[in-house]
Amino acid sequence: MARKREGLSERHRKIMEYLAVFIDDAGYSPSIREIGDAINVKSTSLVDYYLNQLEEKEYISREGRISRSIRILKPIESSNKKLQEKLKATARTVSAAIDNLVTIPLSGRIVASAPIPVPSSDFGYFDPESGVEIARSLLPAREKINELFALEVQGDSMIDAMVNDGDIIIMRPAQQANNGEMVAVWLSDKDETTLKYFYKEKDRIRLQPANPTMSPIFLENSQELRIMGKVVMVIRQYKNELH
Amino acid sequence: MARKREGLSERHRKIMEYLAVFIDDAGYSPSIREIGDAINVKSTSLVDYYLNQLEEKEYISREGRISRSIRILKPIESSNKKLQEKLKATARTVSAAIDNLVTIPLSGRIVASAPIPVPSSDFGYFDPESGVEIARSLLPAREKINELFALEVQGDSMIDAMVNDGDIIIMRPAQQANNGEMVAVWLSDKDETTLKYFYKEKDRIRLQPANPTMSPIFLENSQELRIMGKVVMVIRQYKNELH
DNA sequence: AATATACACGAACAATTGTTCTGTGTCAAG
DNA sequence: CTTGACACAGAACAATTGTTCGTGTATATT
Secondary structure, eight states, rough: OHHHHHSOHHHHHHHHHHHHHHHHHHHSSHHHHHHHHHTTOOOOOHHHHHHHHHTTTTTTOOOOOOOTOOOOSSSSOSSSSHHHHHHHHHHHOSSSOOOGEEEEEEEEEOOTTTTOOOOOOTTTOOOGGEEEEEEESOOOOTGGGGEEEEEEEOSTGGGGGTTTTEEEEEEEEEEEOOOTTEEEEEEETTTEEEEEEEEEEEEEEEOOOSSSTTTOOOOOOOOGEEEEEEEEEEEEEEOOOOO | OOOOOOSSOOHHHHHHHHHHHHHHHHHOOOOEEEEEEHHTTTHHHHHHHHHHHHHHHEEEETTTTTOOOOOEOSSSSSHHHHHHHHHHHIIIIIIIIIIOOOEEEEEEEEEETTTOOOOOOOOOOOOOOGGGEEGGGOOOOOOOOOGOOEEEEETTTTGTTTOOTTTTEEEEEOOOOTTEEEEEEETTTEEEEEEEEEETTTTEEEESSSSTTTTEEEEEEEGGGGEEEEEEEEEEOOOOOOO
């Protein structure tokens, strides 16, 4: 183990990182034994020893004899970006950190038999009750989040897109698409909405189902389809009763 | 003391106020005895009793057997203006920044041809880089988040569960399941892992594919399957290159 | 070589803290 | 009047958790 009088050792950093992750995650701080397990230290006294040092240097503070009372006073620097955010978020108790969460308006249901209810473009305040909350880290890096909207799938008609009744799909409005993108399209001749991979070939358009065992649809006339948007994400929740 | 009514009693309010002030002030939540002292209740059991009610109504959440693990989920309304500010501030901070976003360790890949890599010990330190961040609002109300783990699906073999290559499934370890729950099972005779709806019938077990067009599997001998966990959520990301 | 210092383990201990169980009184519905 | 839900106290219990102390081992300093 590196010996350093100045600054923080590797152990100190690991503790700080663990504290940040744990507190950010759980909402309360870990016990000494939990810290020990996390950083691979066998004795509680040694953890206490390090914690005292961190307290000395004012990276953390804690109340004597009170369990789980560790607070982070200042963040350490980290090369890991996501971790860095957590460190900061945990350190300053106030404000922000909310941009980690993105709320996407749930603007209706999507059925095979009807066009997509694209959200009214005027887009003012929407009821957060009917929103889907997503961690920004799950979205493509520079997705324009304020354009996104969510739809709940109704019916079994999109199983060839591997999408089930009750699933939530998150999409971005679009009138055209690039090859290989998953799009929601309205097929005017069939009168239905469907989700397919989009491919423009020489003189036709191929719509490929997500399910690899199923066959594509070919369209010679681009009038026959209208692209409604690009699919960004699909979420399926299983509400198993607990325990 | 006021009888049972729809909303919260005076005691509930007092507890919520005390929690808000204490947490905002100290940075960690009070113990049951501290709460008892504050609201003039002599027995710890009665405090526990009220806390359970508040948990039931989802004003707070806490982890069993873990000290000082109370989190405020939503603020109450207060006639006291100054207090009201604090209540909101605390609730927003705690619930939005800390409680709303949970990080679930991504502990490997799931393939049809091999058993599930269930995470090693229940709580090791995990690299936040390899985690999936989920808004708590997307999870069942009381899901024990620290038990959850995520797996990335490899291969097309689970399309009958409406799960595609690259999808992320979030699950909770379990050895047994209730009827209607989506579980991950290891079929020893077929030597494969699969996702199915679980149904125990009189003298056999029925495993129903999520895809309603496909037929179930029946198992007379319970030795033939091993339940590895319950599926909580499935996430599919389409990384369309933007623009 | 002697010594100080930082790092490490483990066990024992005591305090804190959550849980459970028994009992009591009140009040409203039947 | 009986019953049962609800509100409460108190005590005993068990688990969690912080603290302390004795011991050992490197490494560096003098």
